[in-house]
Amino acid sequence: MTTSSARSAAIIGAGQTGVTAALGLLDNGFDVTLYSEREQAQLRDGIPASGTALIFGAAQRAEESLGLNTYLATAPLSTGQSVRVLNDGAEDVAFDGWFDGARGVAVDTRLKADDRLTLFQQRGGRFVVQPVDPERLDAIAAKADLTLVATGRGGLSSLFPVDPARTVYDAPQRSLLAFTVTGLPHGPEIFAHRSTAGGAHNAFTVVTDQGESWWGPYLHKDAGPTWAFLGWARPGSDWERRFATVTSARSALQVTTGLHRDYIDWDLPEVSALRVIDEDPHSWLTGAVTQLVRTAVGHTASGHPVAALGDTAVAFDPIAGQGAQGGLVQSAALVRKAAAHDGPFDAAWLSAAFDEFYDHRARAAQLVTRLFLADPELSGYGGLFFAAASGSARFASKLFGLLDDPRPFESVTSEAAAKQLITDFTGEPADELLARFVPAGTFQRSGLAFSAV
Numbered sequence: 001m002t003t004s005s006a007r008s009a010a011i012i013g014a015g016q017t018g019v020t021a022a023l024g025l026l027d028n029g030f031d032v033t034l035y036s037e038r039e040q041a042q043l044r045d046g047i048p049a050s051g052t053a054l055i056f057g058a059a060q061r062a063e064e065s066l067g068l069n070t071y072l073a074t075a076p077l078s079t080g081q082s083v084r085v086l087n088d089g090a091e092d093v094a095f096d097g098w099f100d101g102a103r104g105v106a107v108d109t110r111l112k113a114d115d116r117l118t119l120f121q122q123r124g125g126r127f128v129v130q131p132v133d134p135e136r137l138d139a140i141a142a143k144a145d146l147t148l149v150a151t152g153r154g155g156l157s158s159l160f161p162v163d164p165a166r167t168v169y170d171a172p173q174r175s176l177l178a179f180t181v182t183g184l185p186h187g188p189e190i191f192a193h194r195s196t197a198g199g200a201h202n203a204f205t206v207v208t209d210q211g212e213s214w215w216g217p218y219l220h221k222d223a224g225p226t227w228a229f230l231g232w233a234r235p236g237s238d239w240e241r242r243f244a245t246v247t248s249a250r251s252a253l254q255v256t257t258g259l260h261r262d263y264i265d266w267d268l269p270e271v272s273a274l275r276v277i278d279e280d281p282h283s284w285l286t287g288a289v290t291q292l293v294r295t296a297v298g299h300t301a302s303g304h305p306v307a308a309l310g311d312t313a314v315a316f317d318p319i320a321g322q323g324a325q326g327g328l329v330q331s332a333a334l335v336r337k338a339a340a341h342d343g344p345f346d347a348a349w350l351s352a353a354f355d356e357f358y359d360h361r362a363r364a365a366q367l368v369t370r371l372f373l374a375d376p377e378l379s380g381y382g383g384l385f386f387a388a389a390s391g392s393a394r395f396a397s398k399l400f401g402l403l404d405d406p407r408p409f410e411s412v413t414s415e416a417a418a419k420q421l422i423t424d425f426t427g428e429p430a431d432e433l434l435a436r437f438v439p440a441g442t443f444q445r446s447g448l449a450f451s452a453v
């Protein structure tokens with residue numbers, strides 16, 4: 001062990017969470033070694049991004065608190081989100097919400113990790129390319145004062161047992177398809193049928209018996225300002241069958257174009273203008289996430305305590321965009337706490353740090369994700385919230401504010417509490433607001449006549 005004046009930290013996993021924590025600890029005087037199973041060039045160009053990683057105010061402030069680039073100056077930003085709900089075939093709910101002060105920014109996780117890894121090494125951090133197994137982790141943790149495991153949902157996560165008291169699901173709720181495409185700008189003419197903000201608002205669609213789809217501005221590592229698609233397919237749905245056929249960026253775009261032709265035709269002209277990013281064969285991803293919380297402190301074979309960070313600690317279905325945000329908030333809080341701490345980083349200290357993060361963010365973030373997944377236990381509230389959002393621009397704003405700060409939703413444990421939240425957010429009695437709801441009838445179709453160059 002080193003003395004408190006030259007404390008050492010080992011971080012396993014050089015995804016965006018691990019690299020962010022590594023750089024933060026280094027800048028706070030720690031002697032930091034970051035272990036990665038891949039070379040830096042492979043991390044940037046040899047794998048897909050681990051998610052879309054749209055983040056809002058709190059996560060951006062977490063990055064700023066560590067002196068890191070938020071990319072707000074260079075990425076195409078989103079200032080709101082439009083919603084369409086096709087309810088059992090009926091064009092039911094349509095509204096356009098503006099984010100409540102926050103701006104969304106979705107940056108390629110590979111770009112973010114690569115930029116931070118470069119800085120980390122320039123500032124004297126040690127980068128070791130070596131897959132770390134439990135035996136190796138034991139040796140690493142024996143030497144470091146603080147050992148953090150940020151190996152994502154796979155990797156070393158099995159060292160941290162699932163916490164049944166904090167976990168609801170034992171299987172993924174959706175199959176996922178995510179990819180990035182180019183060819184469409186972000187001006188007011190894009191998605192103008194959904195929002196006066198056009199391409200500055202994300203486009204979210206729910207097709208109740210199939211799943212959900214989302215388009216949003218994205219900063220791709222090579223192609224720069226682009227568009228990201230995220231699709232969620234319910235188990236056994238036609239969308240799930242279609243997602244399973246995707247084997248390349250080209251087929252991802254083909255499948256998604258077909259899906260819009262058959263289910264979401266109001267957005268088809270925008271989708272038809274999109275092109276794959278030729279320079280990035282890894283611009284797409286399929287899979288599924290079981291949302292869960294792990295016991296975030298584990299012990300190596302010789303008994304050294306190690307803590308889980310990011311997806312290793314808490315995994316989210318991406319429907320409410322909580323994973324990357326949580327990892328950044330957790331990293332920044334841990335760095336701040338570690339820098340201020342004078343004693344050993346023992347299991348009690350590590351557990352307390354995780355519990356703080358769980359209480360402050362992760363518990364509410366899991367709940368809000370369940371809300372947007374239309375979890376049967378919460379779906380009654382979801383219906384109320386979308387109806388309220390179509391009648392109140394203020395509520396729509398506050399509803400999307402939950403993606404940034406999910407905590408206000410924690411008080412919602414009954415229909416009465418859901419209505420109270422609507423009243424609190426809008427200053428208007430919920431029943432009066434909900435009584436104004438009128439089904440959309442027919443969604444406006446895109447009139448985009450865009451010729452891709």
Ligand SMILES: Cc1cc2nc3c(=O)[nH]c(=O)nc-3n(C[C@H](O)[C@H](O)[C@H](O)COP(=O)(O)OP(=O)(O)OC[C@H]3O[C@@H](n4cnc5c(N)ncnc54)[C@H](O)[C@@H]3O)c2cc1C
Binds near residue numbers: 017055109
């Ligand atoms: C489709 C999709 C869309 C998403 N959209 C959003 C969104 O809009 N907003 C949001 O906030 N979140 C979103 N997320 C979640 C977000 O992408 C993840 O939470 C985040 O990228 C996880 O980062 P991480 O660094 O914790 O893990 P990872 O990115 O998985 O990084 C782990 C790293 O550890 C390395 N590693 C693994 N095992 C070892 C080992 N044994 N030794 C050494 N290294 C190892 C891996 O190679 C990898 O580099 C989305 C997720 C998905 C799947």
